[in-house]
Amino acid sequence: MTARAQQPQGPVWERVSAALRGQASGEQPVCAYVYDLGTLVRQVETVRAALPERCELYYAIKANGHPAVLSTLAASVEGFEVASLGEIDKAVAAGASRLVFSGPAKTDTQITGALRAGVDLLNVESLHELRRVALIGARLSVRVPVALRVNRQASGLPGTLRMAGSATQFGVDETLLAAALELARALPALALRGFHLHAASNNLDADAHASFVTDSVMWCLRQADRHRINLDVIDVGGGIGVAYTGGAGFDLRRFADGLGATIGQLPSGVRLIFELGRFLVAAAGWYAAEVIDLKCTHGRYFAVLRGGTHHFRLPAAWGYSHPFAVLPIEGWRYPFARPQVQAVCVDVAGELCTPRDVLAQQVWVERLRIGDIVVFPLAGAYGWEISHHDFLSHPHPAQLVINSQ
Numbered sequence: 017m018t019a020r021a022q023q024p025q026g027p028v029w030e031r032v033s034a035a036l037r038g039q040a041s042g043e044q045p046v047c048a049y050v051y052d053l054g055t056l057v058r059q060v061e062t063v064r065a066a067l068p069e070r071c072e073l074y075y076a077i078k079a080n081g082h083p084a085v086l087s088t089l090a091a092s093v094e095g096f097e098v099a100s101l102g103e104i105d106k107a108v109a110a111g112a113s114r115l116v117f118s119g120p121a122k123t124d125t126q127i128t129g130a131l132r133a134g135v136d137l138l139n140v141e142s143l144h145e146l147r148r149v150a151l152i153g154a155r156l157s158v159r160v161p162v163a164l165r166v167n168r169q170a171s172g173l174p175g176t177l178r179m180a181g182s183a184t185q186f187g188v189d190e191t192l193l194a195a196a197l198e199l200a201r202a203l204p205a206l207a208l209r210g211f212h213l214h215a216a217s218n219n220l221d222a223d224a225h226a227s228f229v230t231d232s233v234m235w236c237l238r239q240a241d242r243h244r245i246n247l248d249v250i251d252v253g254g255g256i257g258v259a260y261t262g263g264a265g266f267d268l269r270r271f272a273d274g275l276g277a278t279i280g281q282l283p284s285g286v287r288l289i290f291e292l293g294r295f296l297v298a299a300a301g302w303y304a305a306e307v308i309d310l311k312c313t314h315g316r317y318f319a320v321l322r323g324g325t326h327h328f329r330l331p332a333a334w335g336y337s338h339p340f341a342v343l344p345i346e347g348w349r350y351p352f353a354r355p356q357v358q359a360v361c362v363d364v365a366g367e368l369c370t371p372r373d374v375l376a377q378q379v380w381v382e383r384l385r386i387g388d389i390v391v392f393p394l395a396g397a398y399g400w401e402i403s404h405h406d407f408l409s410h411p412h413p414a415q416l417v418i419n420s421q
């Protein structure tokens with residue numbers, strides 16, 4: 017079936033398009049991210065309302081580190097998951113109350129900085145790292161609260177990216193669990209609080225996610241019992257996905273229902289932490305860029321944008337065609353006729369000098385004119401953050417913040 021350009025409606029779209037139209041009257045072609053704090057707050061409220069009360073909601077700030085996004089989230093989640101000193105600085109500036117620190121290659125400087133910043137939990141990823149954290153903790157005279165990140169034999173969680181249940185650079189292999197726990201116990205500067213089991217990203221299957229969490233909780237309880245650990249934290253990470261190209265999204269209700277029995281078995285005092293990134297912020301961001309040129313080569317139509325994958329890399333990185341809407345702009349800068357295409361399929365490409373700079377492919381448009389704006393929804397997570405901004409040294413997009421609350 018041919019994909020068609022979207023025709024969004026409603027109050028949020030009105031706000032987004034008004035913000036972009038405001039840019040279109042400027043000197044330069046439009047190129048912008050729009051973040052809507054209202055959408056963000058409603059999404060957090062939806063997740064909160066669905067998750068059982070015992071669950072703690074953290075935000076993984078690598079998904080979107082815009083200061084307005086962070087300060088909005090700081091007020092509505094239990095804490096932030098961070099993985100560098102830069103992220104700690106951003107989290108602290110945004111007023112985050114609690115921090116969980118992860119990452120497979122923490123340097124001594126980072127560990128020291130994280131402890132000085134007062135992180136509440138350090139997710140440790142190897143035996144060598146356990147020793148280093150203990151050494152640094154002893155030097156600073158702090159007892160470091162740690163969770164052991166484990167790459168289990170089977171994680172049972174599907175997703176676009178997998179971090180556990182298979183060979184990856186993350187966590188301690190499950191076969192080394194007993195040795196790691198023995199080591200942690202022997203290091204007085206460490207306070208072992210529990211386990212960290214982040215296993216995948218962009219999983220859309222609610223039943224699979226509920227079984228993953230259930231299985232994780234049961235596994236942690238078993239290990240705590242077997243190894244006599246005073247279990248305080250079960251951190252099941254993030255990974256709830258977004259249906260970028262349409263189809264059924266992650267069914268939050270179904271997930272929460274699937275969790276019900278597990279929560280009942282969670283001993284009081286044991287914290288169940290979720291660290292969501294993508295699912296909290298994706299819908300709160302749009303990437304928009306003006307059509308600079310239209311052409312047909314070898315029988316295929318191209319719209320070429322003032323922007324591209326150096327701002328919004330996700331579709332190119334994952335090899336899919338990202339949906340978009342056309343925002344018609346009536347103003348026209350030139351003293352000659354305005355080129356347009358009508359009722360054709362277009363590929364939407366960016367301004368970079370590489371044929372890989374493509375955001376959408378073979379999408380039917382009723383009409384597209386040079387000077388119109390192409391708007392990509394669901395761009396609030398891993399959009400700007402993961403892109404190679406300075407490749408070709410074009411100006412960065414504007415970052416507009418609106419609030420539909």
Ligand SMILES: *Cc1c(COP(=O)(O)O)cnc(C)c1O
Pocket residue numbers: 076078079097118214216217218253254255256291292293294295
């Ligand atoms: C990236 C990451 C997350 C968030 O993942 P999402 O797929 O965006 O929910 C959570 N925890 C850790 C350790 C991560 O690296």
